[in-house]
Amino acid sequence: MSERQVKSRERVADHGEVFTAQREVNAMLDLVKQETERIDSRFLEPACGDGNFLAEILRRKLAAVKARYKKSPADFEKYAVVAVTSLYGVDILGDNVEACRARLFDIWDGEYSENCKGECREECRDAVRYILTRNILCGNALTMRRVDAEGNDTGEPIVFSEWNMVTGSLIKRRDYRLDVLMGEVNSPKTDGQLSMFDAAANAADSLQLDPETKAWIPKPLREYPLVAYWQVQEV
Numbered sequence: 001m002s003e004r005q006v007k008s009r010e011r012v013a014d015h016g017e018v019f020t021a022q023r024e025v026n027a028m029l030d031l032v033k034q035e036t037e038r039i040d041s042r043f044l045e046p047a048c049g050d051g052n053f054l055a056e057i058l059r060r061k062l063a064a065v066k067a068r069y070k071k072s073p074a075d076f077e078k079y080a081v082v083a084v085t086s087l088y089g090v091d092i093l094g095d096n097v098e099a100c101r102a103r104l105f106d107i108w109d110g111e112y113s114e115n116c117k118g119e120c121r122e123e124c125r126d127a128v129r130y131i132l133t134r135n136i137l138c139g140n141a142l143t144m145r146r147v148d149a150e151g152n153d154t155g156e157p158i159v160f161s162e163w164n165m166v167t168g169s170l171i172k173r174r175d176y177r178l179d180v181l182m183g184e185v186n187s188p189k190t191d192g193q194l195s196m197f198d199a200a201a202n203a204a205d206s207l208q209l210d211p212e213t214k215a216w217i218p219k220p221l222r223e224y225p226l227v228a229y230w231q232v233q234e235v
């Protein structure tokens, strides 16, 4: 095992922190190669460390953006933002979260600077930094709750933002609880009537009945107004 894979014996003992080598990362991602090259396919790395899997997925997605949009800096910028919005991570250690965000930003910015050159905008870089603070979170992936810098459970649920590019340059943000997305909250058992149990589990606040499919689907905790993708940090 290389030094790069282990930071300290203590961290291995306390948190099982052993980073995956690049060769294994590539081999595993190759099992879902098409998805890793699809610009908007969403990935969650639930114990992301400093982002070995997310970093490689971002590289692959940005290569796809480049192959398709290298002749248009405006399109490259937009789809490079879409790529970063699709990546999510959770780690229980704050320093890993910081390192993961910084690493993903550096990969993103390297490609952005190289491909958009004089047309790069600081505002867009700020938007990507902001998206990474929303998508890469410090939390416990088992309890699906946030932890603070000291590793204490804050009692707050992990909440992720879904970003959808809708028309032109506008992006729609909706926030969802991770436990709801993972199906940890039961749907109401009867047609629209909540049982005592479901009410206690807060199902009505977390799920909504899809009129088309008649299935219970996650309900956003919060929806945000449409905004240009380079201004998401201002809403």
Ligand SMILES: C[S@@+](CC[C@H](N)C(=O)[O-])C[C@H]1O[C@@H](n2cnc3c(N)ncnc32)[C@H](O)[C@@H]1O
Binding pocket: 015, 016, 017, 018, 019, 020, 021, 045, 046, 047, 048, 049, 050, 051, 052, 053, 090, 091, 092, 093, 096, 139, 140, 141, 142, 143
């Ligand atoms: C085996 S390492 C893997 C890191 C990275 N996914 C990789 O493959 O290189 C496990 C990671 O999970 C984190 N971790 C341990 N328990 C966790 C938990 N309950 N919730 C979230 N992250 C956790 C550790 O801090 C560590 O970064």
